[in-house]
Amino acid sequence: MDQHAPPAWLDRILSRRRVLAGSAAGLAVPAIAGAAAAPRGRPEELATGALRRVTLYAEALPGGLFGYGLAPGQATVPGPVLEMWEGDTLEVTLVNTTTQRLSIHPHGVDYDTASDGSPLNASFNNAGETRTYVWRSREMVAAAGRRYMPGNAGYWHYHDHAMGTDHGTAGIAKGLYGALIVRRRGDILPARQFTVVFNDMMINNLMAPHTPMFEANLGERVEWIAIGHGNTFHTFHLHAHRWADNRTGMLEGPADPSAVIDNKDLNPGSSFGFQVLAGDGVGPGVWMYHCHVQFHSDGGMVGLFLVRNADGSMPPGAEEAIHRFRGHTHQHGG
């Protein structure tokens, strides 16, 4: 992969992120910062137990990469954010436009063996094949005493489980992964979403200075989804922001015992998410997110979170910081 120029699919990611990634495939995400807890959208998106369908296209990308996309020629790394409410079912029709065996395997949702996405269960797409995978979700169920068997709400992810090896090692290495969110009724919806995948020594298969620069205006509610892949251990750190180490990243009332953190292990197959108000209490500016393993941050596992002024204008010093980070390759996305 050429580390020195942003590939074409990155431009697509950056421009698509201005539109809200979630809106295409699942929830309608309101474009209002600090959105209220009540979900908004078309009526059918509010019903519990909704059945939604999405078609994903697995495609080869320049530089030996592969990606999932919502339309032909639109594949990106990572793939689109897919979202569900607890109770929903998502039918994912995967069109394999490549010459290799591949699949889509989800974390966190319910699926039968035919939708496992693994060669073990003969659940994959051969070259050129189209196959439908069904992902279901449900709410928690009382067990005994005050205990409940958990529902499916969480910051999850999906990835290939069939390219290269029976565990999809080649597919994952080359970009076949994305975020999957299952929300519980009452969850707060964000204004913007950022997917950060630590994949071996890269972020979203890129390295600084080409890693994504995420953008928000001061005070906007921003959702981060962090996913680990590959073979290396990592820790995700975000400057000047923090979150509760629990399901939502917020505290569930003053008695919530959760630790509040700004650095968390992000190892292969794990994922977590959280929401912050961009620049809240710290002001606008350019803030780093990076792997805190020193040789990894020094080696390029670092990106920028640009918090603009509330009116969208650039805060003092931001241009200089971005320039410093990117050298003469000055470009914005978000």
Add this chain to the structure above:
Amino acid sequence: MDQHAPPAWLDRILSRRRVLAGSAAGLAVPAIAGAAAAPRGRPEELATGALRRVTLYAEALPGGLFGYGLAPGQATVPGPVLEMWEGDTLEVTLVNTTTQRLSIHPHGVDYDTASDGSPLNASFNNAGETRTYVWRSREMVAAAGRRYMPGNAGYWHYHDHAMGTDHGTAGIAKGLYGALIVRRRGDILPARQFTVVFNDMMINNLMAPHTPMFEANLGERVEWIAIGHGNTFHTFHLHAHRWADNRTGMLEGPADPSAVIDNKDLNPGSSFGFQVLAGDGVGPGVWMYHCHVQFHSDGGMVGLFLVRNADGSMPPGAEEAIHRFRGHTHQHGG
């Protein structure tokens, strides 16, 4: 170790697992799926503060391995699941039948320096020596405000701390480890228990296709105890099932803020446990559990969780999947 044929002690493990591991050494575990919260068993097992005694035999096994067992000639890797209620005391008499210095060191319970199991405290068995270690437990105690100093309930483990080095590095590498559960009053008891130890690049000192295949019938309450050992970082992933990232793996009511996960770091010295209803919401079939570090799953850190039909019969496709996984070495255990 011969990776290509299941060793004799594995047969013993597999057959013993049909009997409930916990019943021999601690709690009586009812053989009823989804067992109610109230513990059942002989009256003396229900008393808070019970004193129980167990004798463990540390033995050499074929292939250079070592194991703990509940009777002479019965050592396994991992050793038997030991269980207590908070408040109980367990006296472990360790018979060292080997020619090497070794010990037993528990996590999570209370013990004085003589029961530390460490050479630092001169707490170990010389070759051929018998020594008694005393493990105590207690309930949480109010501290100040609404805070409590925690009790001992947890999914813990025990291991050698004296063979090879003062930290038991050789003993652990060769199989001297097992699960230790301390339950809180009101905890739900499982129908089956599976111990999974990620020990360097092996699972229970085995590699695919010889890793344990755990079995349950659809809907049975199954308890997983996951333990990390050795020198390598790992993440434990289970297909089609998930758990709350807290003490029990279940949510403590709708306000429990815990994340729900299906992939968790499993590093040396750490352990966690959780209960799932086998195949609940996803159906019967063969589901993988594996390390999600790609080179580790490709290298053999993967095993099978066979969820049979509710009546114990094999679901469609399961035989084929097992055959695919094991090649011609078709064998069941659980």
Add this chain to the structure above:
Amino acid sequence: MDQHAPPAWLDRILSRRRVLAGSAAGLAVPAIAGAAAAPRGRPEELATGALRRVTLYAEALPGGLFGYGLAPGQATVPGPVLEMWEGDTLEVTLVNTTTQRLSIHPHGVDYDTASDGSPLNASFNNAGETRTYVWRSREMVAAAGRRYMPGNAGYWHYHDHAMGTDHGTAGIAKGLYGALIVRRRGDILPARQFTVVFNDMMINNLMAPHTPMFEANLGERVEWIAIGHGNTFHTFHLHAHRWADNRTGMLEGPADPSAVIDNKDLNPGSSFGFQVLAGDGVGPGVWMYHCHVQFHSDGGMVGLFLVRNADGSMPPGAEEAIHRFRGHTHQHGG
């Protein structure tokens, strides 16, 4: 660095730890074991929103190390424990007495870009330069439903972000790090504090038998702050004591779902803290703390926690254990 003799700055650490580290720079920490929840101290330390000022001196130390100190010639590895109540502001004036670029970057608190401590934001001290960094904190704020955006309370840390690389890799490797605690109103204050930093293959840049021996009397409330740095993965284990895996290490009432653990991942950039009553339920004696990665504990990542009798006298066997651990280099600290 000479691993065989305790360096001069270690003597300073050990002797200073007898005085309470927190008292110099932030909270007044009562010298009473099991201190009540109500904070004690001078009135200005009890006010919400207090502004405190501290001057830190970054200095070169023998053996190629660097440290932060509260007065000239007093730098230590790790630096002093800095403390705040949620709502407080801490102005840190950093005097760079060295010939290298360096900075101080905090985790967990609020700061604007000028106090980021990163070259990205041109926030660092050139050689010989003095610069003031402002760290703010606040309480949780209601978001929607029962959710709150978290405040800043936590067991955090600070470190260089500018020496050697733009991520402070050389500064961190050589000792420029320390603990930062932000407490929530009502938190229980400890009698003693121990900072343990796993920095690559060392503890506080030392290796056994020169790692710190922490001391307390039986029943004293002891606070551990564990911090990870460098490039290697680690797990922190403490013998015979355990804590809840949440913000305080204690349970927030009987319904707190947190796991109770005695072994936790401690990877670069992460930190956690907890309080235990020294030797509670297990008695006085010498207890190990160590990295549970076997090659790391064998290689020197191990230290001692000496729990004296309640009257401060040495318990039976303790001298022998210390002697065994340290060989003929018999020394105490705490």
